[in-house]
Amino acid sequence: MINYRIILSFIGNTLILLSIIMVIPLMYAFITVSRGSAEFLASMVITMITGLLIKNLTKNHSMTMTIRDMFLFTTMLWVTIVIFAAIPIHLIMRTDLLSSCIETAAAVSTSGNTVIGNVDLIPGSILIWRSMLQYLGGIGFIAVGIAILPNLNVGGMKLFSTESSKESTDKVMPKSKTLATGMVITYLGLTLLAYVVYYFLGMSSFDAFNHALTSLSTGGMSTHQSSMNYFSPTIHWAVILFMFLGALPFPLVFLAIHGHLKELLSDAQVRGFMALIIVVSLVTTLSLVFSEDYPVADAFRVALFNTVSVISTTGYSLEDYSNYNDFITMLFFFLIPLGACSSSTSGGLKIFRLQIGFILFKRQIKQLMHPAAIFPQKYNNQPVNDVIIRSIITFFCAYFIVVFVSSLLLCLSGFGMLDALSATMACMSNLGIGLGPNVGPNGDFSVLTDWQKIILCFDMITGRLEVLTILICFVPSFWKV
Template identity: 40%
Template sequence: MLGFLRPVIYVCGFLVLIMSSMMLGVAGFAWLRADPETLIFLQSAGVAGVAGGAMVFGCRHAQFNLIARQLYLLTSLSWVMMSLAGALPLFFSHFDLSLTDAVFEAVSGITTTGSTVLAGLQDMPASLLLWRSILQWLGGLGVIGMAVSILPFLRVGGMRLFHTESSDWSDKSMPRIQSLARMLLLTYMGVSLACMLSYWAAGMSLFDAINHAMTTVSTGGYATDDRSMGRFGPGILWIAITFMLIGALPFTMLIAFVRRPSLAVLKNQQALGLLGIVAAVSLSLTAVLIADRQYAPFEALTQATFNLVSVITTTGYASTDYLLWGPFSIALFFLVMFVGGCSGSTSGGMKVFRFQLSYLFLRSQVRKLVHPNGVFITQYNGRPVQDDIILSAVAFSFLFFLTLGVITLLLALLGLDLLTSVSATATALTNVGPGVGNVVGPAGNFASLPVAAKWLLSFAMLLGRLELLTMMVLFTPMFWRG
């Protein structure tokens, strides 16, 4: 067993060391600003450095190749270890956060969920605000790296539908993987820089622009103020809409566009589907807001589009308490919470392509009812879809709603009301952030939930970010028997 675990622990140790180095960077920032959390970040970096170093040197190996079972374990354990390391500065901080709250906040950050137990963000030290943003930015980078490099090999996540020349696992040579990782990093950094400069030019302070750029492109949603994006004008909201949508697009498509700028590259069925859903739902809600005379036409369009894009892309920003818009709006926001962005993006949710495949499969089944002897080939992006991909989408959907039901029941057992139980579970599994209702809605937070509920939702956030099956397989006896 030790031989099986050694390379997994070795790689996780390097990830913890990376987290330690990021803490040192924030400690330097805190020292320059005479921030009271400077020593806290140095202490946290030391703890993480010792732990990561022990894992690396204790399990070092001249050379090893990871098999599929080890990749499953590595994918899950790496997110757990990064979350625990990310919780250290929050736990040791002067805010006297409990271990439960510190871990919940870190898991929410790393998984780019955006749910929070903190209040009074505008009064927090700048170093802690920056650390929360960094957690989400690192999580967003890890999401797309995992989606295009690891999950296709494990036959999880749907990225097998979207292979490009740079992401095809049929040639698993190290230079090809390194080239893909480099292009992902450069593209992600470039989009983040463009977002930051746009925010800054539109009137945000440099500090706010940096933080919000990291949490916008990662579709994470952490803000530097309890009002989230509600304190900014329409210009900044439209910039956020633009970059939330970019973050929700497949990064393999963005890389292909950077390498060969052409509108043909953007003709991606998944991306066009996402934009179509956003346009249709935003215009529908805008019409309702105008009819109810809640806003002037342009303000209605801005508020409706911003908040819907935030929920659909699973970012979780809010510019107002949209639950006050009436029952129709509450139901609409709850339903679009499940959609999510594109596979291979930083977004969570069930992903657009699964809804598209379900529709294509349903259409094919209806045609077979009319023409029992007919042969109908399901195509996606101009390619035939293999049966195992459709079966994988069906299995994921079944597991998703089964998990949703089980965790909802467990939260209800802990004393939460039905609306809070359902919406908290849904927002955790889809990595959206705010739910619906007075407790976990956009005007509330998760601080008042029982300790057991926070641990359960932390687990749900990890499940959702890792596409359920990646982590669920670890709980089967077959996995450990080999």
């Protein structure tokens, strides 16, 4: 039986925390005498009262969560945050409630797209609120990815019960409570460092604060309609660094900061992530130099920035890669769903799943040549058993079924084939930007119909929660006692 009391109790606590966080954009609006102070105050009161009521009505609950409770709690948590975080946007921007919810869904899922329109016309309090939601969504997903998803074995995440389960890493990995505290401090520390670096490289204090939040969380929302094109090339290099850091496994980043850099650099997914960035950046650079007549230095900067932005699923735009030659456009199209490392703020399929898929492919080829032989498979020196293999295969199937169905529905609603497929994959991977004038790097979702927005909103939340966490709630047997 589902323990609704404990689920709702945690939801109540979340709403109370969310209302407290609203103080920051409220104070900004009040101090700068700009739009939003009254609306954020009203939103804070509504959210706080709702949280307290839910908390009060669910007293004396059991402290034990079953597997079903965890699935439902994870889904309800994200949906609840999306709804209540949309209240100030709805009140200030006068957008309809659906568009407001989709804006917050994009923020919390770190997808980075927008339905509001011209970002330059958005009040500062809302820009801060969007950035904070992306930041919270980033650290929230790291927590879910470490504490909940491994217990549910969603998409092979059981491999990362303590993140990297290699024997060498286990010897230096601290206890869960110490690790959790350390990762929060690491996340905050890197954010502060990003702010300082951005500020001293020429960003305003306001821009530096917002981009520190949205680059480390690999969210990609900017304070300017032109995104990274607004800033100098020097700032581009700094943003590349913090997007890259946000896409690494945070438990291993924590270890690296404390003197165990070898554990980070020896991790299979980190090596694969770095290799992919290097190869794609160099290939794109050569294509820009020889096909688009770019200077070598500019070509490398643009290529590296867009490669890291797409693979890390950040979604900052620097020029529109869909306007380059067909080779680059197709290359980035295939990069959209990949994603970066597990236990990072990135979305997507994740590097480790692709690597395990390749391991299984090689084993199957060997098995065809030597049917009687036994070929053990390992990942990071850890055995990959049939339970994990089935989990990963199921994840891939579910992921691409959602992509297929969503793309068909978008085509039915009037989208072109490439626009529909790239938009769906961009939302499922939490990149946020696809290809084309409406959903590409220079577009936004404000021109979409309500039906199209709903489809892509579902994709953003489904992709953020690793697909199966959402889909299992649609299975009738899930709700049976």
